[in-house]
Amino acid sequence: MIEAVGLTKRYGPKTAVEDLSFTVRPGIVTGFLGPNGAGKSTTMRMLLGLDAPTEGHATVNGRRYADHPAPLREVGAMLEARAVHTGRSAWNHLAALAATHGLPMRRVDEVVDLVGLHEVARKRAGAFSLGMGQRLGIASALLGDPATVILDEPVNGLDPEGILWIRNLMKSLAAEGRTVLVSSHLMSEMALTAEHLIVVGRGRLIADTSVAEFTSRASVGQAVRVRTPDSVRLGELLRDLPGVLATPDEERADVLDVTGADSEQIGHLAARNQLVLFELTPHQASLEEAFMELTKDAVEYQTGTAARTADQRVKETAA
Amino acid sequence: MSAVLEAARIPTTLPPESETKVSLGRVLKSEWIKFRSLRSTYWTLAAGIVLTVGFGALLCWAMLDHFSQLHAEERASFNPTDHSLRGYYLAQMAIGVLGVLMFTGEYSTGMIRATVSAVPRRLPVLWAKAIVFGVATWVVGTLSALAAFFIGQAIFSSKHIGASFGDPGVPRAVFGLGLYLTAIGLIAVGLGALLRNTAAGIASLFGLLLVLPLLVESLPSSWQSNISPYLPGNAGGALFTLHGDPGQLSPWVGFGVLCIYVAAALIGGAAVLRRRDA
Ligand SMILES: Nc1ncnc2c1ncn2[C@@H]1O[C@H](COP(=O)(O)OP(=O)(O)O)[C@@H](O)[C@H]1O
Ligand SMILES: [Mg+2]
Numbered sequence: 342m343i344e345a346v347g348l349t350k351r352y353g354p355k356t357a358v359e360d361l362s363f364t365v366r367p368g369i370v371t372g373f374l375g376p377n378g379a380g381k382s383t384t385m386r387m388l389l390g391l392d393a394p395t396e397g398h399a400t401v402n403g404r405r406y407a408d409h410p411a412p413l414r415e416v417g418a419m420l421e422a423r424a425v426h427t428g429r430s431a432w433n434h435l436a437a438l439a440a441t442h443g444l445p446m447r448r449v450d451e452v453v454d455l456v457g458l459h460e461v462a463r464k465r466a467g468a469f470s471l472g473m474g475q476r477l478g479i480a481s482a483l484l485g486d487p488a489t490v491i492l493d494e495p496v497n498g499l500d501p502e503g504i505l506w507i508r509n510l511m512k513s514l515a516a517e518g519r520t521v522l523v524s525s526h527l528m529s530e531m532a533l534t535a536e537h538l539i540v541v542g543r544g545r546l547i548a549d550t551s552v553a554e555f556t557s558r559a560s561v562g563q564a565v566r567v568r569t570p571d572s573v574r575l576g577e578l579l580r581d582l583p584g585v586l587a588t589p590d591e592e593r594a595d596v597l598d599v600t601g602a603d604s605e606q607i608g609h610l611a612a613r614n615q616l617v618l619f620e621l622t623p624h625q626a627s628l629e630e631a632f633m634e635l636t637k638d639a640v641e642y643q644t645g646t647a648a649r650t651a652d653q654r655v656k657e658t659a660a
Numbered sequence: 661m662s663a664v665l666e667a668a669r670i671p672t673t674l675p676p677e678s679e680t681k682v683s684l685g686r687v688l689k690s691e692w693i694k695f696r697s698l699r700s701t702y703w704t705l706a707a708g709i710v711l712t713v714g715f716g717a718l719l720c721w722a723m724l725d726h727f728s729q730l731h732a733e734e735r736a737s738f739n740p741t742d743h744s745l746r747g748y749y750l751a752q753m754a755i756g757v758l759g760v761l762m763f764t765g766e767y768s769t770g771m772i773r774a775t776v777s778a779v780p781r782r783l784p785v786l787w788a789k790a791i792v793f794g795v796a797t798w799v800v801g802t803l804s805a806l807a808a809f810f811i812g813q814a815i816f817s818s819k820h821i822g823a824s825f826g827d828p829g830v831p832r833a834v835f836g837l838g839l840y841l842t843a844i845g846l847i848a849v850g851l852g853a854l855l856r857n858t859a860a861g862i863a864s865l866f867g868l869l870l871v872l873p874l875l876v877e878s879l880p881s882s883w884q885s886n887i888s889p890y891l892p893g894n895a896g897g898a899l900f901t902l903h904g905d906p907g908q909l910s911p912w913v914g915f916g917v918l919c920i921y922v923a924a925a926l927i928g929g930a931a932v933l934r935r936r937d938a
Contacts, residue, residue: 390780391773392937407780410681414674424773426698426765433697434774440690441778442680447673481774486674 342367342520343388343489347397350383350544357383358544360397365522365539367488370515372535372552373524376636380544381524382421385493388522389418401489413442413485419478421493421524427467431458431477434466438484452480471498479510489520496530508534528632532556542636564630565604566590567597568620575616579607586633595619600630684784691788695796700765704758705800708751708841712804713811716747720812727819739903740823741830744812745805745837748900752844752869755797759848760861762789763929767856776938786930790849797845802838805900809834829902832911836899843896843918844869850925854932868921869893889914892921 343365350358358380365371375381386392388399390406398405401416409415425434435449453462456476461469466477475495482490492511496504511534515521525531531538531552538555540548548555567587569575572595579587579599590596599607604621611618674680695701723743730738766772779785809825816822823830847868852861869892876887888894889909898904898914909917 386773386937389777391776393935409780411677412682412780413778414677414680418777420773422770422773424770424777426694426769426771428698428700428765428769429694429771430697433693434771437690437693437697438774438778440693441682441686443683443686444674444680451673485680 342403343399343401343491343522345384345388345397345399348384348387348394348399349396350380350387350392351395356544358387358394361541361544361546362397363539363546363549365489365520366537367520368515368518369536370511370521370523370534371537371539372531373522373539373541374528374531374535374632375524375526375541375547377526378543379526379541379636381526381541382493383544384541385418385420385491385522385524388491389416389420391420411442411485413438413444413487415485415487416489416491417482417485417487418491419475419482419493419495421497423474423478424481425466425474425477427465429466430463431466431469431480432462434477435480435484438481442485444485448484452483455483456480472500472503475499475503475507479507487519490514490522492521492523494524494526496525528629540632540635547635563600563603563623565599565602565607566620566622566624567599567607567618568593568595569597569611569616569618570595571616572597574614575607575611578610578614582606582610588633598630600633682779682781682784684787687779687784687788688791690778691785691792695792698765700761701758704754704761705796707754708758708797708800709804709807711751711754712745712747712801712837712841713807714747715750716744716808717811717815719746720744720815724815724819724821727821737903738821740813740816740821741809741827741833741902742900742904744809744816745833745900747808748805748837748841751801751804752841753866755801755841755845756848756865756869757862759793759797759845760852760858760865762793762849763852763933764856764858764861768858772938782933783930786849786853786926786933790846790926793849794842794846798838798842801841802835805834805837805841833900833902836911836915839915840896840900840918843915843922844892846922847892847925850922850927850929853929854925856932856936890917892918895921 345361345363348358348361349356361380361384373381373384383392387394388401388406406412406416432449432453435452436446439446439449453459456479458473458476458480461473466474469477479495482492495507499507511521511523523534535552537551538548539546567575572589576587576589576597579585579597579602582602585599585601587597587599590598604623608618608621720743723738766775775785776782813822813824825831848861848865851864855861855864873888873891873893876884876891879887885907889907895909895914895917898909899911901908908914
């Protein structure tokens with residue numbers, strides 16, 4: 342059980358997390374979802390007492406993390422950035438952590454086997470691949486057989502086999518009755534593993550809901566696929582409308598994915614501005630689109646886009 | 661894959677939680693494991709030994725070579741014990757670098773986050789690092805000083821200009837050097853915790869030991885004589901120098917002053933470790 346109450350973190354003038362409150366329950370995987378820079382890692386560091394909150398507080402299993410006499414028995418965490426000395430072997434790294442709690446050294450062998458690092462446990466951790474590093478991070482997290490497990494972007498950079506392994510591991514940890522909090526910036530990943538979602542954007546809570554509810558809410562929304570040689574111009578015009586999100590397709594520069602406007606509105610807009618359309622296809626919004634729709638006001642780079650658009654508008658009027 | 665899932669469900673063989681609380685003794689054991697499992701530990705300690713013993717022997721040979729050409733007043737200021745221990749000057753750099761790395765090695769690799777997650781009260785980590793490192797450098801420093809002394813005197817004995825271990829002040833000087841190197845190492849540990857950056861830690865330690873004395877030398881001589889004896893190198897030097905500057909502090913007062921530097925560095929390091937985000 343994790344409880345965050347009014348968590349706020351400022352780094353100088355920058356507010357990374359603002360007044361964030363949530364509860365993470367045991368027995369299920371809870372996804373901590375938000376675009377990059379939303380404050381997920383910062384929140385997790387505050388849960389572990391690594392960063393001191395500017396305001397608010399957090400408890401794990403009823404106490405502040407630092408107040409647990411045997412913290413590794415309560416909470417196991419894998420942070421986003423590696424937390425291993427590159428010159429030390431994986432086995433010695435785990436042994437040093439185990440020693441702080443007087444855990445028997447056979448537990449080190451246990452977790453090494455559990456994550457499949459047996460062959461390389463005596464090698465320098467600095468020589469590990471990304472996947473091996475993630476496994477070592479998981480081994481450290483499970484060392485104290487903790488009731489609560491916190492994983493920050495665990496599938497980042499993993500190969501498909503590693504991703505599957507981590508998904509199954511998280512599910513089995515939750516099935517054993519543990520509290521599992523896992524962060525991701527990918528809605529699709531969360532849809533596969535999590536039962537509950539805490540969604541953040543720009544450091545604020547956006548949604549605290551079950552995945553089922555989130556998806557059903559999301560599929561109500563319609564999206565429109567638009568193909569046009571004037572995708573840049575049309576994108577700008579669409580984004581000027583209130584509540585409309587127009588994102589360029591990742592693969593094709595001439596395709597826009599639009600939510601918040603239906604195909605008729607888009608067609609009229611294109612006609613008024615004498616823009617050619619090749620394709621105008623309404624479809625059910627994907628989970629990823631639903632997530633983008635929900636977090637659009639909270640995504641930082643969008644402010645940049647809006648500013649640029651406004652700037653261009655001024656120039657166009659002047660011309 | 662299925663093996664993994666099954667393994668995760670295996671009831672673990674851990675003792676009850678009440679028997680696995682974090683304690684200073686356990687953090688000490690953890691820090692000892694960390695200390696002995698890094699190659700840099702062995703390299704820098706070996707460098708410390710080689711510089712104290714080898715460089716000391718080299719200096720003794722050089723002295724032996726042109727002892728007969730020395731002026732009378734140069735001979736008068738020659739002290740065989742002091743001379744045999746002179747390798748300390750470079751050895752303290754090796755020990756200092758290792759001391760700085762005790763913390764900065766963890767900050768640069770991110771290990772500090774694992775350390776502080778396991779010991780969230782944090783300060784036991786500082787005390788444990790200081791004890792492990794302090795004991796290790798004391799043992800290595802004292803053995804090196806003994807070796808440097810006896811090898812140096814063996815070299816001098818061919819011209820009968822050596823000292824013997826029973827001569828007044830000699831045991832104090834030889835064992836004093838072990839204490840001095842330990843104290844310098846502990847200042848370095850504190851600076852590492854305080855500055856959290858290897859380059860900054862090493863630069864400030866070298867500044868304290870090498871640059872500051874030069875700066876003080878450029879001051880008017882009345883200031884110089886008031887400040888110079890209290891610099892860490894000179895204050896600590898009083899303990900293991902038998903024939904030192906006339907203005908130098910008495911041995912144990914000098915060492916006491918050095919210990920104030922140690923305390924200041926460790927307290928500063930403790931404050932930063934406790935307060936700042938890891
Ligand atoms: N130590 C720090 N100093 C200054 N800014 C930081 C620091 N850590 C994070 N931030 C800022 O806080 C915001 C949230 O970051 P982070 O928690 O890493 O987000 P996420 O994990 O959701 O991608 C970002 O804008 C980031 O630049
Ligand atoms: Mg992050």
